[in-house]
Amino acid sequence: MSGSLDxxxxxxxxxxxxxxxxxxxEQLKEHDQVPSTNKLVQFYRVNHLTVAKGVNQLVEEGILYKxxxxxxxxxxxxxxKLIQQRKQAFQDAFIEPMIKEADxxxxxxxxxxxxIRQRRGGVDK
Incomplete structure (x- = not known):
């Protein structure tokens, strides 16, 4: 995990x-403990409230529990749950506009x- 943020x-x-x-x-698996907010504050060198806001959103979404x-x-x-969320976001951000353009x-x-097959075949996986 890199500590650099943009x-x-x-x-x-x-x-x-x-x-x-x-x-x-799968670096973190079900029931694995995540780094404490204090460790994340030290690692990223940011305000405690900033870290807490990100972590609390994951709690609210049912990704983490306390x-x-x-x-x-x-x-x-x-x-x-995260994969499903990302698939939906991918569809909304990329698939729908691609289909509209293709039409x-x-x-x-x-x-x-x-x-798509041609492009995927030309990219190392």
Missing amino acids: DSRPIFLQIKERLADQIVN KRGVGMFVEKGART MLGLSEQELVEL
Whole structure:
């Protein structure tokens, strides 16, 4: 995990996304303890409230849960929930606009699928 953050987006969102990435990538698994807000504050060198805002959003979304006096942990099913959220966001941000553009260009579904296959075949996975 890199401690560098950028100025392009709110810091609390970047911290939230990095924790979510660790869950999706299975670096953090169900019921694993996540780093404390104090550790995250030290690691990222940001305000405690900034870290807490990102972490609390994950709690509100049912991705993390708190054990009073012990810490925060990854909720059961968190990875599946995050993947579903990301699939929907991907569809909204990329698939829908791509289909609209393909329709404007008169591309058939087969042509669109072929373009995707060609592009994926040319990229190392």
